[in-house]
């Protein structure tokens with residue numbers, strides 16, 4: 326495991342602070358506005374608390390509805406460079422769409438962020454799902470074979486980061502010539518690679534290209550199945566991936582307060598049109614293999630898109646596990662995920678700036694007592 330993530334048994338990635346709405350399809354007045362000063366403040370707070378990394382969402386189009394979640398978003402390479410410069414310890418991921426960025430662009434971008442942050446960069450590779458995001462770039466996205474394309478993209482990217490003389494590559498999806506890059510990253514052999522995906526195809530891609538699979542958490546059974554698949558597939562390629570899942574927290578001193586707040590923003594103030602749009606758009610690019618439903622995760626995606634899953638909090642994202650309750654209850658849930666074999670999860674709140682302090686104050690020390698985390702003692 327890369328030193329980048331440290332020794333905690335259960336790790337956290339702050340997810341979605343670069344986008345309006347964060348990860349919450351809600352019209353609640355406290356929803357995340359993605360103001361730069363607030364993004365910077367959250368990054369510094371997470372850094373000081375020992376949160377392992379910041380994970381942005383790469384977005385080029387909002388979800389519509391009343392709040393147009395994600396309608397505003399900061400570009401992830403420039404954001405990671407800026408946040409790397411104002412923090413000291415936390416990992417700074419960039420998120421790259423393989424259909425929009427060339428491997429040479431991503432290699433130079435990640436090396437730049439790695440130098441600026443003194444070895445804290447990470448690359449999240451995403452193969453995309455919403456055709457509306459690619460129109461402004463003049464690119465047509467299809468669901469079939471996107472991971473084959475991604476794998477070829479990764480191989481060129483990886484070779485660039487090995488250094489060495491210029492090379493040519495002629496493959497099925499890419500032809501490049503005279504490829505080389507300088508500077509190379511600080512981290513060797515390269516900054517960690519994450520694949521954020523849910524389908525069985527996404528899992529196979531991660532098994533070949535990634536150090537981390539970041540995936541949905543529809544149920545414990547699905548998470549167990551995903552872990553078993555990625556362990557098997559990774560071993561076939563002589564690799565092992567850490568698995569992270571999506572969690573959203575509403576933590577309050579009493580269970581009642583937590584439930585009331587979750588009900589307020591994720592039921593009464595849910596923005597269902599945003600999720601309807603998400604489901605429609607993702608359905609356009611769902612692949613034949615995902616539809617065939619070879620994995621629990623495939624089946625969960627298909628059922629979600631068909632609207633067959635009744636979710637207690639329609640104002641939270643599908644595949645996001647709600648963790649609603651007291652600090653002790655939150656730790657008990659994280660303990661369960663850890664026992665299943667999950668390496669960590671997302672820190673998502675309706676309003677990161679307002680809710681992170683309580684989480685840091687009340688949940689992190691309990692996790693230390695439960696053996697899930699250690700007190701944060703940054704190396705100078």
Ligand SMILES: Cc1cc2nc3c(=O)[nH]c(=O)nc-3n(C[C@H](O)[C@H](O)[C@H](O)COP(=O)(O)O)c2cc1C
Nearest residue numbers: 382383451452453454521522523524527539540541
């Ligand atoms: C945790 C997580 C984070 C993701 N982040 C992004 C993102 O930032 N931008 C994006 O376009 N897609 C993102 N995706 C979606 C991926 O692009 C993926 O291609 C899409 O989910 C379709 O493939 P799948 O069916 O394998 O999941 C994310 C998916 C997951 C599970």
